[in-house]
Amino acid sequence: MRGIERQTSIYLGGVSGTRPRVPVAFDALEETAREAMSPEGFAYVAAGAGGERTVAANRAAFDRWRIVPRMLRDVSERDLSVELFGRRLPTPFLLAPIGVLELAHPEADLAVARAARAEGIPMIFSNQASTPMERVAEALDETPRWFQLYWSRSNEVVESFVARAEACGCSAIVVTLDTTILGWRPRDLDPAYLPFLRGKGIAQYTSDPVFQRLVSEDADDGEPDDDTPEPRPSLAALRTLINLTRAYPEDFWTTLRSGRGRAAVQRFVNSYSRPSLTWEDLPFLRERTRLPILLKGLLHPDDARRAVDAGMDGIVVSNHGGRQVDGAIATLDALPGVLEAVAGRVPVLLDSGIRGGSDAFKALSLGAAAVLLGRPYVYGLGIAGAQGVREVIQNFVADFDLTMGLAGCRSVDEVAAEALVRA
Numbered sequence: 260m261r262g263i264e265r266q267t268s269i270y271l272g273g274v275s276g277t278r279p280r281v282p283v284a285f286d287a288l289e290e291t292a293r294e295a296m297s298p299e300g301f302a303y304v305a306a307g308a309g310g311e312r313t314v315a316a317n318r319a320a321f322d323r324w325r326i327v328p329r330m331l332r333d334v335s336e337r338d339l340s341v342e343l344f345g346r347r348l349p350t351p352f353l354l355a356p357i358g359v360l361e362l363a364h365p366e367a368d369l370a371v372a373r374a375a376r377a378e379g380i381p382m383i384f385s386n387q388a389s390t391p392m393e394r395v396a397e398a399l400d401e402t403p404r405w406f407q408l409y410w411s412r413s414n415e416v417v418e419s420f421v422a423r424a425e426a427c428g429c430s431a432i433v434v435t436l437d438t439t440i441l442g443w444r445p446r447d448l449d450p451a452y453l454p455f456l457r458g459k460g461i462a463q464y465t466s467d468p469v470f471q472r473l474v475s476e477d478a479d480d481g482e483p484d485d486d487t488p489e490p491r492p493s494l495a496a497l498r499t500l501i502n503l504t505r506a507y508p509e510d511f512w513t514t515l516r517s518g519r520g521r522a523a524v525q526r527f528v529n530s531y532s533r534p535s536l537t538w539e540d541l542p543f544l545r546e547r548t549r550l551p552i553l554l555k556g557l558l559h560p561d562d563a564r565r566a567v568d569a570g571m572d573g574i575v576v577s578n579h580g581g582r583q584v585d586g587a588i589a590t591l592d593a594l595p596g597v598l599e600a601v602a603g604r605v606p607v608l609l610d611s612g613i614r615g616g617s618d619a620f621k622a623l624s625l626g627a628a629a630v631l632l633g634r635p636y637v638y639g640l641g642i643a644g645a646q647g648v649r650e651v652i653q654n655f656v657a658d659f660d661l662t663m664g665l666a667g668c669r670s671v672d673e674v675a676a677e678a679l680v681r682a
């Protein structure tokens with residue numbers, strides 16, 4: 260649905276007394292999601308690192324550019340499509356990989372997939388998803404999907420994840436590099452809440468044959484030690500144990516008795532990220548897949564240059580929505596340097612702080628090939644499940660479409676640097 264249709268449907272709803280259930284303005288969207296979600300679930304999504312200065316910087320960077328609209332250019336027909344890796348996409352929006360979506364809604368990744376399918380927007384599966392990729396792929400039908408990888412300490416697990424991603428139709432692998440260590444997030448530290456320790460957001464692992472084998476080997480080694488007498492569990496600990504068990508795709512009671520849920524979490528904690536990762540590791544992945552590989556989280560021009568030299572096929576300029584390094588460079592500020600270093604050899608995408616159509620317009624004007632939606636769609640999910648995600652996507656596409664037309668552009672190709680001035 261394009262801008263005018265979306266506007267009209269909202270205003271017509273008003274005539275018969277209905278208002279959008281999913282607020283259009285970002286602040287109201289966030290506030291409504293806060294009310295709909297559990298306090299720790301909302302905090303996990305909203306959190307930034309440290310004093311959240313990177314979260315603020317991402318927004319401030321957009322505000323430092325102004326659009327200069329052009330007139331009298333017949334913008335009655337507008338083409339929002341972009342081409343990425345030989346495939347034409349209907350709009351320049353993709354859904355960013357977001358882990359632990361069950362914190363927002365019980366239907367989690369499946370609801371997002373249904374929305375992506377209905378709106379024709381590509382979905383990037385998170386390594387920390389709440390639902391195994393194969394099930395989400397099924398729900399997507401023909402909709403494009405990519406897989407986001409966190410490089411595990413076990414190369415066998417990496418291989419297995421990539422092979423599964425290929426088998427379920429993913430058309431690119433996105434390696435996220437900015438989270439080999441978890442950032443310092445006061446909003447999660449104060450309530451002492453990390454979802455993974457409660458068995459949430461580890462479905463790609465618990466559904467993985469290689470990971471399952473490693474858990475069994477741990478059990479054979481007596482790791483973790485299930486014979487140690489347990490202290491009497493508190494109610495909260497019991498709830499956690501039950502959640503852990505549910506993360507494991509076996510009969511609930513069998514898992515509870517065998518302690519595999521806890522063993523899986525233990526194995527996950529021991530192996531999920533690899534801070535020792537270097538450029539020398541990239542050939543391992545390059546040799547194992549013919550899919551395009553994008554590196555997500557690059558901000559320095561030298562890293563971008565090196566990525567292209569290493570045979571990578573794309574870059575996502577991202578600071579993880581300000582969740583990793585407090586006081587980091589805003590992505591829109593990093594974009595020009597990265598683009599210059601890459602010199603058109605591979606597409607450069609951007610995320611972190613996209614809150615409306617004009618943000619996407621600015622990123623594309625400066626040279627981004629496409630943008631990733633992050634927190635806004637999670638908030639839509641929290642408020643109204645799949646329908647909420649659909650509405651958020653529709654609003655972004657509508658806003659972008661209208662901004663493009665009002666700025667005097669008929670297609671994304673015409674969205675170029677001339678459209679912007681420094682504030």
Ligand SMILES: Cc1cc2nc3c(=O)[nH]c(=O)nc-3n(C[C@H](O)[C@H](O)[C@H](O)COP(=O)(O)O)c2cc1C
Nearest residue numbers: 304355356357358385435579580611612613633634
């Ligand atoms: C709750 C949450 C979970 C996330 N999980 C992942 C993840 O599993 N993998 C990943 O590459 N990025 C993850 N990200 C980062 C997003 O992909 C994206 O970079 C970020 O949300 C963009 O910032 P924005 O939401 O402020 O627009 C996550 C972000 C949030 C808010």
